[in-house]
Amino acid sequence: MARGRLNSGSKAEAELPKAKxxxxxxxxxxxxxxxxxxxxxxxxxxxxxxxxxxxTGLAFPSFLGALIDAAQGKQKYKFLPPTIxxxxxxxxxxxxxxxxxxxxxxxxxxxxxxxALADIRRDTYFRLVTLPMNFxxxxxxxxxxxxxxxxxxxxxxxxxxxxxxxxxxxxxxxxGITLLTIVSFKLTLALLLMLPVLIVVAVVFGxxxxxxxxxxxxxxxxxxxxIEETLQGIANVKAFVNEAYEAAxxxxxxxxxxxxxxxxxxxxxxxxSFIVFCLFGAIVGVIWYGSVLVSHHELxxxxxxxxxxxxxxxxxxxxxxxxxxANMQKAVGASERVLExxxxxxxxxxxxxxxxxxxxxxxxxxxxNNVVFAYPSRSELTVLKDVSFSADAGQRIAIxxxxxxxxxxxxxLILQFYHPQSGTIQFDGRDAGExxxxxxxxxxxxxxxxVLLFGGTIKExxxxxxxxxxxxxxxxxAKKANADQFITSFPEGYDTVVGERGVKLSGGQRQRIAIARxxxxxxxxxxxxxxxxxxxxxxxxxxxxxxxxxxxGRTSMIIAHRLSTIREADKIIVLEKGVVLETGNxxxxxxxxxxxxxxxxxxxYETAQN
Numbered sequence: 001m002a003r004g005r006l007n008s009g010s011k012a013e014a015e016l017p018k019a020k021x022x023x024x025x026x027x028x029x030x031x032x033x034x035x036x037x038x039x040x041x042x043x044x045x046x047x048x049x050x051x052x053x054x055x056t057g058l059a060f061p062s063f064l065g066a067l068i069d070a071a072q073g074k075q076k077y078k079f080l081p082p083t084i085x086x087x088x089x090x091x092x093x094x095x096x097x098x099x100x101x102x103x104x105x106x107x108x109x110x111x112x113x114x115x116a117l118a119d120i121r122r123d124t125y126f127r128l129v130t131l132p133m134n135f136x137x138x139x140x141x142x143x144x145x146x147x148x149x150x151x152x153x154x155x156x157x158x159x160x161x162x163x164x165x166x167x168x169x170x171x172x173x174x175x176g177i178t179l180l181t182i183v184s185f186k187l188t189l190a191l192l193l194m195l196p197v198l199i200v201v202a203v204v205f206g207x208x209x210x211x212x213x214x215x216x217x218x219x220x221x222x223x224x225x226x227i228e229e230t231l232q233g234i235a236n237v238k239a240f241v242n243e244a245y246e247a248a249x250x251x252x253x254x255x256x257x258x259x260x261x262x263x264x265x266x267x268x269x270x271x272x273s274f275i276v277f278c279l280f281g282a283i284v285g286v287i288w289y290g291s292v293l294v295s296h297h298e299l300x301x302x303x304x305x306x307x308x309x310x311x312x313x314x315x316x317x318x319x320x321x322x323x324x325x326a327n328m329q330k331a332v333g334a335s336e337r338v339l340e341x342x343x344x345x346x347x348x349x350x351x352x353x354x355x356x357x358x359x360x361x362x363x364x365x366x367x368x369n370n371v372v373f374a375y376p377s378r379s380e381l382t383v384l385k386d387v388s389f390s391a392d393a394g395q396r397i398a399i400x401x402x403x404x405x406x407x408x409x410x411x412x413l414i415l416q417f418y419h420p421q422s423g424t425i426q427f428d429g430r431d432a433g434e435x436x437x438x439x440x441x442x443x444x445x446x447x448x449x450x451v452l453l454f455g456g457t458i459k460e461x462x463x464x465x466x467x468x469x470x471x472x473x474x475x476x477x478a479k480k481a482n483a484d485q486f487i488t489s490f491p492e493g494y495d496t497v498v499g500e501r502g503v504k505l506s507g508g509q510r511q512r513i514a515i516a517r518x519x520x521x522x523x524x525x526x527x528x529x530x531x532x533x534x535x536x537x538x539x540x541x542x543x544x545x546x547x548x549x550x551x552x553g554r555t556s557m558i559i560a561h562r563l564s565t566i567r568e569a570d571k572i573i574v575l576e577k578g579v580v581l582e583t584g585n586x587x588x589x590x591x592x593x594x595x596x597x598x599x600x601x602x603x604x605y606e607t608a609q610n
Contacts, residue, residue: 025332025336028335028336028339029332029336029339031339031342032120032155032335032338032339035116035117035119035120036112036116039111039112039115039116042108042111042112043108043112045108046104046105046108046109046112046164047167049101049102049104049105049108050109050164050168051167051171052098052101053098053101053102053105053168054167054168054171054172054175055175056094057098057172058171058172058175058176058310058313059094060091060094060095060309061305061309061310061313062179062306063087063090063091064305064306064309065183065302065303065304065305065306065307065309066087067084067088067091067302068301068302068305069300069301069302069303070082070087070302071084072300072301074300074302105164109159109160109164113156113159114156114160116159117156117159120152120155120338121148123342124147124148124338124341124342125148127341127342127344127346128144130346130347130349131341131344131346131347132346132417132418133412133417133418134376134418137375137376137377144341147338147341150334151334151335151337151338152334152338154327154330154331154334155334155335155338157327157331158327158328158331162324162327162328162331163328166321166324166325166328169316169317169320169321169324170317172313172316172317173313173314173317173318176310176311176317177192177314179306179310180307180310180314183299183303183306183307183310184293184298184299184303184307186289186293186298187286187289187290187293187299190285190286190289191282191311191314194282194285198275198282199318199319199322201274201278202271202275202319203322205271206271206322209264209268209271212260212263212267213264216260216261219253219257220257223250223253223254223257226246226249226253227250230246230250282315283308283311286307286311287308290304290307291304347437348436348438349437357438357442358438358439358442358443359439360435360436360439361443362427362428362435362439362443362524362525363393363428363524364391364392364393364394364428364524364525364554365390365391365392365393365426365427365428365429365555366390366391366414366426366427366525366555366557367388367390367391367425367426367429368387368388368423368424368425369388369423369424369426370386370387370388370423370424371384371386371387371388371420371422371423371424371425372384372385372386372387372420372421373406373409373413373420373421374421375409375418376418382578383406383409383578384406384409384413384420384578385577385578385579386579387406387423387575387578387579387580388423389571389573389580389583391555391557391571392555393524393554393555394553394554394555395555395556395570395571396556396558396566396568396569396570396571397555397556397557397558397569397570397571397572397573398558398559398560398566398569398571399557399558399559399572399575400559400560400561400566400572400573400574400597400600401574401576401581401596402600404577405575405576405577405578406577406578407559408529410559411527411529411557413425414444414557415440415441415444415446415527416432416437416440416441419432427440427525442523443524443525444523444524444525445465445517445521445523445525445526446518446526446527446528446529447511447514447515447518447526447528447529447547447550448529448530449529449530451507451510451511451514453498453513453514454498455497455498455499456498457492457495457496457497458487458490458495458498458513459471459494459495461498461513461517462474462483462494462513462516462517462520463520465517465518465519465521466520466521466522471494474516474520475494477516477517477519478494478512478516480516480519480546481512481515481516481519481546481549481550482512482542482543482545482546483509483512483513483515483516486509486512507539511543512543512546515543515546516546518550519549523554524554524555525554525555525557526550526551526554526555526556526557527556527559528547528557528558528559529559530559530560530561563597563600563601566586567586568586569586570585571583571584571585572586572589572597574589574595574596574597576596581595581596582596582597
């Protein structure tokens with residue numbers, strides 16, 4: 001258990017996985033690049049300004065070299081003015097132009113990337129909420145949330161910073177090497193022989209140190225997991241007198257963290273010393289060789305200064321590429337994971353609410369005809385086997401049976417969360433496929449055993465059944481659901497914030513809000529999935545009264561564990577292992593001495609008596 005938890009925790013803290021950058025991966029992410037199309041004018045302008053600001057940046061070492069030579073009475077470049085003041089004034093003018101260009105470049109890049117990312121986020125989220133239930137059955141919520149948060153943030157960073165910085169560093173690298181060659185070919189050759197060796201060593205060493213750092217983070221995450229598990233299960237720790245064991249486990253983990261951290265510090269120290277020595281050694285070497293050239297009058301002091309500055313430009317550009325490339329790899333990987341969602345086939349639901357209004361009215365007649373179903377994620381296990389039954393509009397149909405018999409699966413099929421492998425589900429004598437998905441779900445409501453309330457107010461949670469409902473309609477629904485009395489007892493009344501998942505309310509209160517929500521929806525078909533099974537007697541009485549109001553005049557599918565709640569049902573369907581064993585009303589089923597329903601009823605009666 002500890003190890004399983006550690007893996008998930010470590011992954012949460014680890015870096016985003018990288019992907020190889022090749023033609024195939026670039027072709028796949030072209031779909032995301034298409035989000036830039038509406039802003040292409042501003043994007044192209046930003047790219048042009050990026051080139052201009054990079055090129056003007058390359059001019060300043062030449063200006064400084066020219067100033068030094070002018071101070072010695074020499075004119076380095078014929079195209080520059082000969083006097084110190086004129087060169088300095090021109091340099092400030094170019095600097096001012098570069099500042100303006102850089103401002104617009106930054107602003108335009110951010111504007112384009114933010115708008116494009118907002119569109120990607122919107123489309124990704126909408127695709128997520130319209131994907132079929134089977135998609136969510138195979139994935140964790142945390143993983144999907146990471147795709148919208150961490151993955152899209154990585155893409156955002158790349159579009160706003162990494163992409164522009166990579167182009168800028170490329171311009172500085174190519175331009176810097178070109179200008180170095182113009183200033184002094186001999187010095188450039190000497191520099192290019194040293195720099196690649198330094199960069200390769202720095203990259204390899206840096207990767208090794210990052211791996212050590214990641215190991216230390218993983219071990220620290222493991223120690224944090226030990227703390228979390230120990231405190232969550234503190235009662236068990238004390239009951240089994242295992243304080244010493246947990247302390248030893250935590251101490252052992254900490255010692256491993258220290259060991260890895262010290263090892264990392266040693267290598268970081270070696271690496272830092274190597275870089276300092278080689279970096280300054282390269283600078284000293286260039287200046288040394290340059291000084292020899294100056295003494296032989298092959299190079300001016302100003303040209304040597306210009307060369308040193310361009311060397312710094314080139315070295316910084318080379319040094320930045322490994323990190324920039326790694327960020328691009330992360331962005332490609334993040335893009336591919338986001339595209340997996342965007343490429344999924346969603347349900348037929350529109351982002352425009354007006355397109356989801358009811359077009360075909362369902363009266364409430366429902367039938368299952370030889371339905372065979374297995375969940376796609378567990379296709380080898382058939383949950384429903386040749387299930388058939390019918391319900392006329394306004395009837396109360398109860399579905400009973402042991403746990404795992406397929407009762408809740410039938411509710412999911414009615415809501416069209418899944419579709420049977422064979423057989424048909426019909427509404428008003430027509431196959432479900434002939435109705436729009438939104439028509440079915442708009443006219444079917446469910447009150448589950450574990451009611452999920454959103455973190456807003458009570459009013460907002462009730463209005464979820466009908467977003468256009470007025471305050472009077474909301475209050476009327478709450479009164480019918482026996483909820484108005486407890487709601488108005490709160491200081492904020494209907495504006496009371498229920499807390500995440502409705503934790504501030506009792507089970508019975510949550511159930512009555514769910515019933516009010518269903519009443520507001522005014523469905524043709526109602527599904528009650530163990531709606532009172534986890535309530536105390538008083539809460540059950542209030543909820544049962546509200547359910548009687550809710551079921552009146554509409555087809556009701558009552559999934560029940562307590563058989564005492566469904567004796568008045570028009571028809572009772574008894575399921576076992578996905579097979580319909582018996583069908584009839586309470587009296588008919590009780591007359592079958594060998595029947596499962598009679599056995600379960602007697603068993604529950606005897607349990608209640610005891």
